[in-house]
Amino acid sequence: AQSVTQPDARVTVSEGASLQLRCKYSYSGTPYLFWYVQYPRQGLQLLLKYYSGDPVVQGVNGFEAEFIKSNSSFHLRKASVHWSDSAVYFCAVSTGANTGKLTFGHGTILRVHP
Amino acid sequence: EAAVTQSPRNKVTVTGGNVTLSCRQTNSHNYMYWYRQDTGHGLRLIHYSYGAGNLQIGDVPDGYKATRTTQEDFFLLLELASPSQTSLYFCASSGDRAYEQYFGPGTRLTVL
Numbered sequence: 001a002q003s004v005t006q007p008d009a010r011v012t013v014s015e016g017a018s019l020q021l022r023c024k025y026s027y028s029g030t031p032y033l034f035w036y037v038q039y040p041r042q043g044l045q046l047l048l049k050y051y052s053g054d055p056v057v058q059g060v061n062g063f064e065a066e067f068i069k070s071n072s073s074f075h076l077r078k079a080s081v082h083w084s085d086s087a088v089y090f091c092a093v094s095t096g097a098n099t100g101k102l103t104f105g106h107g108t109i110l111r112v113h114p
Numbered sequence: 115e116a117a118v119t120q121s122p123r124n125k126v127t128v129t130g131g132n133v134t135l136s137c138r139q140t141n142s143h144n145y146m147y148w149y150r151q152d153t154g155h156g157l158r159l160i161h162y163s164y165g166a167g168n169l170q171i172g173d174v175p176d177g178y179k180a181t182r183t184t185q186e187d188f189f190l191l192l193e194l195a196s197p198s199q200t201s202l203y204f205c206a207s208s209g210d211r212a213y214e215q216y217f218g219p220g221t222r223l224t225v226l
Contacts, residue, residue, distance in 0.1 A: 034214075043118070043204055043217035044157075090156060100145040100164065100208055101172075102215060106156040 002027040002093050006105035014113045015083050021076040021108050023065075023091030032094040033074040034102065035065055039087045047089070050074065061085070083114040117141060118218035120205050126224045127195050135190040135221050137205030145208040146188040147215065148172070148180060150201040157204065163188060195225045 003026045013019055025031055032051050036044040048059025055067040065076045074091060091105040118139045127133050139146060147162040159172030161180035169180055177199060179191040192199055202222050206215040 036217075041219075043219045044206075044215075045217070046214060049214060100147070100162065100215075101159060104157040106154060 002031065002095055002103050004091050004093050004103055004105035006089075006091055006108050008108050009106070010109045010111070012111045012113065013081055016080050019076075019078045019081045019085075019110070021089050021091075021110065023074045023076065023105060024072050025074060025091070025093045026072065027093060027095060029095060030069075033065070033067060034092040034094070035059065035063070035074075035076050036090045036092060036104075037087045038090065038107075044090060047076070081110075081112050083112045086110055086112045118205055118207050118216055120203075120218040120221050122221060123219065124222050124224075126226065128226050129196060131192075131195045131225070133192040133195050133223065135192075135203055135205075135223070137188045137190070137218060138186050139188075139205075139207040139216070140186065141207065141209065141216075142185055143207035143209045143216075144185075145215075146182060147206045147208075148178070148188065148190045149204045149206065150174065150199075151204060151220075152201050160190065160203075192223075195223075197225045199223065200225045 005024045034049045035047040037047045038044045050057045050067045058064050088107045090107045092102045121136045148160040149157040158174045160178050161172050162170045163182035181189050204220050205218040208215045
């Protein structure tokens with residue numbers, strides 16, 4: 001079965017700093033990978049996704065992620081964070097089988113100091 | 115953009131109580147899901163469905179039932195609620211690209 005590990009429960013950065021949130025997955029095949037963001041008192045919103053092709057994928061609000069198969073990783077990056085990026089970020093994986101099931105990591109709480 | 119709504123947004127019940135959480139999506143998506151979100155566990159899949167009348171068991175189904183009455187409506191039922199079911203519940207839906215899910219705003223359930 002697949003699994004997702006987000007090793008950092010909390011990350012704190014200053015506004016304008018660069019950001020990397022880590023995600024490692026466990027799955028023997030080629031996964032479909034996602035990052036979701038949850039703002040306070042809201043549901044999850046899709047930030048970006050990787051299905052195939054270029055391993056660097058662009059998302060909304062300047063976020064990007066890179067799929068590195070050899071490292072089983074899909075880290076999320078942003079060059080310069082804004083205080084409004086403070087939220088909980090979830091990495092998720094699907095095996096691509098037609099079940100529609102996603103497996104989520106435990107999430108990383110991002111706090112951006114203004 | 116997909117629209118998923120949930121009701122109620124907040125619910126308080128007592129141990130042994132009967133609770134129904136409702137979810138509606140208005141984009142004719144085939145797939146619908148119920149998750150619970152707890153600190154330290156992330157999101158865990160309770161039940162899901164790929165069409166009216168269909169029900170699939172998720173990863174943490176114990177104590178929960180679900181029914182998909184129409185393409186749009188998916189219900190989660192707690193017939194004998196317990197304090198361990200205090201949680202934030204999310205509904206989601208997805209279309210042909212079954213992996214890309216759209217989430218509702220959540221229902222916070224407290225079982226006293």
